[in-house]
Amino acid sequence: MAWFKRSKENIETSGVKKDIPGGLWSKCDKCGEIIHHKQLVSNYYTCIKCNYHFRIGSDEYIPILIDKGTFRETDAKMKSGDPLKFVDSKKYTDRVNGAIKKTGLNDAVRTGFGKVDGISIVFACMDFKFIGGSMGTVVGEKIARAAERALKNKRPLIIISSSGGARMMEGALSLMQLAKTSARLAQLDEAGIPYISILTDPTTGGVTASYAMLGDVNIAEPGALIGFAGPRVIKQTIGKDLPEGFQRSEFLLEHGFIDVIVHRKEMKQTVATLLKHMTD
Amino acid sequence: MAKTVLDFEKPVFDLEQKIQEMRKYEGNVDISGEINRLEKKVHQLRESVYSNLTRWQRVQLARHPERPYTLDYIERIMDDFVELHGDRKYGDDKAIVGGFAILDGKSVMVIGQQKGRDTKSNVYRNFGMMNPEGYRKALRMMKLAEKFKRPIITMLDTPGAFPGIEAEERGQAEAIARNLFEMSKLKVPVVVVIIGEGASGGALGIGVGDRILMMENAWYSVISPESCSSILWRSWDYKEQAAEALRLTAPDLVEQKIVDRIIKEPLGGAHRNPQEAAMILKDVLIEELKLLSKLKPEKLVERRINKFVQMNG
Numbered sequence: 001m002a003w004f005k006r007s008k009e010n011i012e013t014s015g016v017k018k019d020i021p022g023g024l025w026s027k028c029d030k031c032g033e034i035i036h037h038k039q040l041v042s043n044y045y046t047c048i049k050c051n052y053h054f055r056i057g058s059d060e061y062i063p064i065l066i067d068k069g070t071f072r073e074t075d076a077k078m079k080s081g082d083p084l085k086f087v088d089s090k091k092y093t094d095r096v097n098g099a100i101k102k103t104g105l106n107d108a109v110r111t112g113f114g115k116v117d118g119i120s121i122v123f124a125c126m127d128f129k130f131i132g133g134s135m136g137t138v139v140g141e142k143i144a145r146a147a148e149r150a151l152k153n154k155r156p157l158i159i160i161s162s163s164g165g166a167r168m169m170e171g172a173l174s175l176m177q178l179a180k181t182s183a184r185l186a187q188l189d190e191a192g193i194p195y196i197s198i199l200t201d202p203t204t205g206g207v208t209a210s211y212a213m214l215g216d217v218n219i220a221e222p223g224a225l226i227g228f229a230g231p232r233v234i235k236q237t238i239g240k241d242l243p244e245g246f247q248r249s250e251f252l253l254e255h256g257f258i259d260v261i262v263h264r265k266e267m268k269q270t271v272a273t274l275l276k277h278m279t280d
Numbered sequence: 281m282a283k284t285v286l287d288f289e290k291p292v293f294d295l296e297q298k299i300q301e302m303r304k305y306e307g308n309v310d311i312s313g314e315i316n317r318l319e320k321k322v323h324q325l326r327e328s329v330y331s332n333l334t335r336w337q338r339v340q341l342a343r344h345p346e347r348p349y350t351l352d353y354i355e356r357i358m359d360d361f362v363e364l365h366g367d368r369k370y371g372d373d374k375a376i377v378g379g380f381a382i383l384d385g386k387s388v389m390v391i392g393q394q395k396g397r398d399t400k401s402n403v404y405r406n407f408g409m410m411n412p413e414g415y416r417k418a419l420r421m422m423k424l425a426e427k428f429k430r431p432i433i434t435m436l437d438t439p440g441a442f443p444g445i446e447a448e449e450r451g452q453a454e455a456i457a458r459n460l461f462e463m464s465k466l467k468v469p470v471v472v473v474i475i476g477e478g479a480s481g482g483a484l485g486i487g488v489g490d491r492i493l494m495m496e497n498a499w500y501s502v503i504s505p506e507s508c509s510s511i512l513w514r515s516w517d518y519k520e521q522a523a524e525a526l527r528l529t530a531p532d533l534v535e536q537k538i539v540d541r542i543i544k545e546p547l548g549g550a551h552r553n554p555q556e557a558a559m560i561l562k563d564v565l566i567e568e569l570k571l572l573s574k575l576k577p578e579k580l581v582e583r584r585i586n587k588f589v590q591m592n593g
Contacts, residue, residue: 083536083593084527088512137593144589166480166502168512171526172538175502176591178481179488182460183585190465206502208453209481214461228453228481229443237443247448257451 028052044264053221053264055201057103057127058110061160065268066114066123073112075145080107080138084171092169095131105130107138108163111146116158117272119279122150125160128202133163135207136170140177143211147184147195156194156275161212164230165205178210185214194278196271199226199249199258213257217274219267220249220258284345288337289548292329295322330548333497335523335532339505341497342476346551348558349408350377350392350435353475356558357565358383358390364421366413370450373414375406375438376486378421380430384566389425391418391486392435392475408477409442412455415485419459422466431469431569434486439504441482456485463488464588465581469572471565473543474498474530475550490575490584491568492538494530495561496545500538501528538591541568 024037030052035043044064045054062071079096086092100106108130114123124146126133135143143159150157166174188195197215199208201224209228212218220226227247235242245251252258262270285293299318302311333341341347354361358381366372378391393410396402418434425432441452463470463486470489478487478500494500503511508526509518533539543564550557572580 081593084525086525088518088521088525137591141592168503168508168526170502170593171528171536172501172533173536173591173593175480175484175500176538176588178457178484179460179464179588180591182457183464183488183588186461186464187585189461206481209456209485210460211457213451213454213457226453227448228441228456229448234443234445234448238445240445242445246445251449255449255451257454 026054029054044267046264051222051263053201053223055128055162057129057162058105058125061125062110062114062123064264065116065158065160065271067116067118070115071112071123072114073110074149075111075142076106078106078138078142080136080170082169083137083173084169086169086171088169095169099130103127103130107142108133108135109139109142111142113149113153113155116268116275119156119272119275120153121156121158121275122146122153123158126162126207128162128164131167133161133207134165134167134174135163135177136167136174137177139163139167140174140180143177143181144184147181147188150193150195151184151188151191154191154193156196156279157188158196158198158271159211159215160198160200161203161207162200163203163205163207163212165207175206178206181211182214185211189216194275196274198267198271200224202226204228204230215259216278217259218257219270220252220261221264221267222249222261224249226252226258286337286340286344288329288333288340292322292325292548295325326547334520335499335527335529336505336520338497338529339477339499339523341549341551342499344549344551345397347476348550348554349437350390350394350475352554353435353558353561354381354390354392356555357562358388361390364424365417367416367420369416370413373406373411373417374404375408375410375442376414376418378418383433383562383569386569387428387430388433388569389421389430390433390435391421393438393483393486395437395476406442408438409440410438410482410485411442411444411447412450412452415441415455415459418486419462422463422470426466426468429468431471431572432466432489433471433473433565433569434489436472436474436478436483436487436498436500437476438479438482439477440479441485456481459485460488464585467577467581469569469575469580470584471568471572473561473565474500474539475561477504479504488584488588490572490580490587491540493541493543493564493568494533494539495543495550495557496530497549498530499523499528500533501526536593 028047031050033049361381395408396405472489505523508522546553
């Protein structure tokens with residue numbers, strides 16, 4: 001015998017379930033501050049308390065840097081093939097299609113024309129959420145084409161990087177994208193056209209070892225991880241703990257590889273000012 | 281005779297050893313018929329083992345401890361080599377060697393990654409893993425070559441750029457990026473040869489040229505099979521599969537239109553007959569430089585940039 005009986009109506013919740021959409025609140029990875037989405041957007045996706053820069057992609061960065069309504073995307077539909085028929089635990093084609101579905105992007109970079117404070121530029125912005133912002137033939141080709149368009153149209157080039165490096169699943173062809181993009185930048189340089197590289201968290205491996213480090217001016221966001229080898233690999237190799245702040249923007253500034261660290265809030269103003277110095 | 285025997289070569293070596301043993305008694309007893317028979321057999325065995333190498337087996341050959349390195353080739357195919365040192369900024373990276381030398385009566389600049397033969401020399405050479413000053417040293421020598429209108433030959437043989445604290449402090453990424461940038465517009469012919477291991481950006485850092493040649497048993501890719509295994513399979517045990525998936529052999533790279541030409545090696549690998557390997561390389565280099573010498577500097581640069589721009593898979 002049960003000690004008491006449950007009547008069904010008593011356990012039903014009253015009223016309508018409150019609808020709290022996921023992602024309305026974000027937690028700062030660094031200080032744990034809970035920030036409302038609206039506040040996060042108006043604060044350029046940086047923490048209101050500790051200034052931590054959230055990882056953002058092209059969707060968020062385009063309105064931050066480019067004048068409203070001026071962005072005209074190029075090569076938007078370019079998608080990766082599978083030159084090596086690469087299979088690890090997963091087929092590469094499945095990986096790419098999965099990433100396309102999940103992110104709504106076609107690869108790890110978007111390129112186009114636009115204006116910064118009225119100055120016409122060619123623009124590229126990487127998306128870390130697409131297979132770790134890795135550079136395969138599509139990223140390499142789009143960056144190279146962006147540089148070529150900058151050259152042809154005599155417009156400054158701005159690239160925002162965030163990448164784990166070259167994409168393994170396209171093998172040596174990924175590696176060749178380092179040479180390809182650098183070669184196009186060399187042509188841009190010869191023609192006297194400005195190139196500003198903006199490095200965000202994280203920028204490592206093949207992207208750092210090619211276009212990200214080749215700006216006439218290299219700008220970094222505060223606290224971004226920037227390096228060639230990943231910290232884990234270095235730690236493994238040397239068998240020692242890494243110093244505090246190693247491979248962060250401030251470390252690179254100190255060692256002479258970054259011109260200036262700029263808060264995302266002031267990014268557009270800084271870029272515009274630089275462009276005015278570098279163009280007639 | 282080679283001292284290090286790879287697993288898959290063992291049957292060949294066992295038979296070769298047996299023949300050698302028998303030769304010792306040849307004076308006493310007439311066993312020439314038997315020896316001839318075994319010679320034929322070992323020849324067939326070599327053919328079947330070495331003409332069907334898996335990708336991982338080629339990686340092992342590329343890393344063979346007796347495989348000729350940059351200095352071995354320079355010594356065998358060039359004269360009057362004057363080794364140059366230092367980047368004039370920080371130091372002299374021993375993982376890379378280079379200098380002026382005479383090839384077929386003409387002055388060239390030869391630059392290559394250099395491994396050591398034993399523990400001591402490997403420590404000295406940092407296992408062929410360059411630091412930023414190495415890339416800057418190489419670039420300095422390339423700029424010298426450009427100034428004096430000498431063609432450049434680079435030899436790639438590295439397990440990767442060195443992943444260390446100081447390397448990052450001194451700008452490993454910037455040093456490699458700068459080389460790619462500058463090499464693409466050098467106004468003299470650049471011939472690149474992958475002679476052993478071509479691991480990622482560390483190798484490519486001296487690998488932008490007009491002609492990309494690759495020795496038959498060398499490998500070249502974006503990552504080593506071991507690291508690829510550890511990242512994608514989360515275990516070091518899938519290196520064979522990773523080597524297959526990466527398609528990193530010379531024939532693979534010709535198919536991917538990255539490498540222009542494969543340089544044949546003596547059967548069983550360059551270490552089996554370094555002199556023969558060097559002579560084959562020498563003939564190819566002379567031939568390639570002769571063709572490139574006909575092109576005007578502007579044409580060279582234009583062709584070189586187009587070559588890399590077209591690498592799309």
